[in-house]
Amino acid sequence: MRTVLDDEVDVSYSQIYVKSEDASPFGDMGDMFGGQCNGLCGAAWQGTLWLVTGLFYGRVGFRVEVHDERPDVDEGWEEIVEAPYRPVGSASLVEWGGGNSWDLGLADTDYRVRYSASGMDRAADAHSRGDDEPMIDRYLLQFWPCPPEPDRVVKQTSPAAAYWHKHVRTLPPPALSDPDEEVRWKAELDSWGELGKRIAAEMAAEEAAEAALWDGALPSPALMGVRGEARDLALAEQELTRALVAVGPDRQRRIAGWVARRAYQEIGIAELDWVAPALDAVEAGEALPPPFDLVGGAWKRLQSEPRVPPRIAPMLRAGVDQDSPVRRAVGTLYAALLRTPLHAVLAALAEAVQAFGADARFPLAELKEQLGVD
Known part of the structure; x- marks a missing residue:
């Protein structure tokens, strides 16, 4: 050999x-x-x-x-x-x-x-x-x-x-190559x-442009893989994002679960007997129990739940595909389950910001206090 x-x-x-x-x-x-x-x-x-x-x-x-x-x-x-x-x-x-x-x-x-x-x-x-x-x-x-x-x-x-x-x-x-075309x-x-x-030069230019968005330093591969609203949040809150990167995957996953639980507390459904097991499952890294194993199933159950706070009941009448603060808050749980921990925590935060606003104490101010970010 x-x-x-x-x-x-x-x-x-x-x-x-x-x-x-x-x-x-x-x-x-x-x-x-x-x-x-x-x-x-x-x-x-x-x-x-x-x-x-x-x-x-x-x-x-x-x-x-x-x-x-x-x-x-x-x-x-x-x-x-x-x-x-x-x-x-x-x-x-x-x-x-x-x-x-x-x-x-x-x-x-x-x-x-x-x-x-x-x-x-x-x-x-x-x-x-x-x-x-x-x-x-x-x-x-x-x-x-x-x-x-x-x-x-x-x-x-x-x-x-x-x-x-x-x-x-x-x-x-594949079609066989034509011998007459060899020359x-x-x-x-x-x-x-x-x-x-x-193409290599274009890739280098793209990297330079990406680095410019992050104060001149190209982000980690895990952060470069973040897309959508999670990326928008990461760019808008770069100091917080750097703190999240620094804590590592295990704590990133725990924070993602915390964001989901706090979001559900904010809309007043975290303690419902069929909701609490789903939040526990997210924090334990386990599969979601019914009806949360299907997004539509969880939303349908919420629509028929008599114990939801009156302030959120009108938003539950809309379909699951209609954007609303409640739908965003519910979505934090699913975002927290994304495969990559950094993507999961940023996506959960992005959903929470859309639900409660960037100026509300939760989620950004509370998390910044936890991580010592000004």
Whole structure:
């Protein structure tokens, strides 16, 4: 067995490739994955592999091995797929956009390639990884001589991998390249490199613009993954947001549960015998009990609940899709359950601010007192 690489590599747009120097350029994902059953290692285009990662942008752990015979399957990996591969000229592992590359030293013969992954879900949630942050996802790429066989999914455990497997099964097989167009394809290789450079420059400009919104410092990957009203709140309350980032995921999750409970207290329904268990479940990180397992079910129960305070009863007559302070307050519970703790607490706060106002003591003033933020 020969180890080609055992290090960290840069990925962009959740992609890294194996490319052969004489392979024709492919057009899109359909060219690479069309007709396959696995969505992690695209091998439908001769001489090229498209490798999918969980992380959208940043560095991932990556190991490449070349074997003389089929290696045993390591069940310690969360995702495992296999596909056929034959290089067309010298083959290299290549970062997206013409970044670093590593010569694989493969012979002109048929290979079987096994692509194994762990941490894809967590990496997809994180979206990106900063240089000073710990590794999230890692990958193993193995080659060994083998006659061509159809690709297959050996093991699948994560929703991220399941999504890609399902998606590529809708793609038709790629059209074979026209031999008469080979000369034109070769000439276009240089333009692909220039395109990669331009896109890299655009990404750098986007990062600079993002950093400008945050007082010149690019936010953490977890914060960059926050979207919608939660992002708007984070930008408007940057000192509070920095304090929330500093307390770490465990306390972020506890604060999200606290926001939900306080919101329900504010509208006077926290102590109802069928509401209290749902708030307890959020704080314990457990599944929501009925009727809160469905948003519509909880709202319907509230509409028929005789014990709700008279001041909120008129707002309950509106549908669950109608915006109102009560609907926003109820929504804090669901926001607090978002997968990423930082996103959960910011989303719950955003719902509470919409329900009670930014100038009310709850939520912002109370939370700032807790965290020592002026």
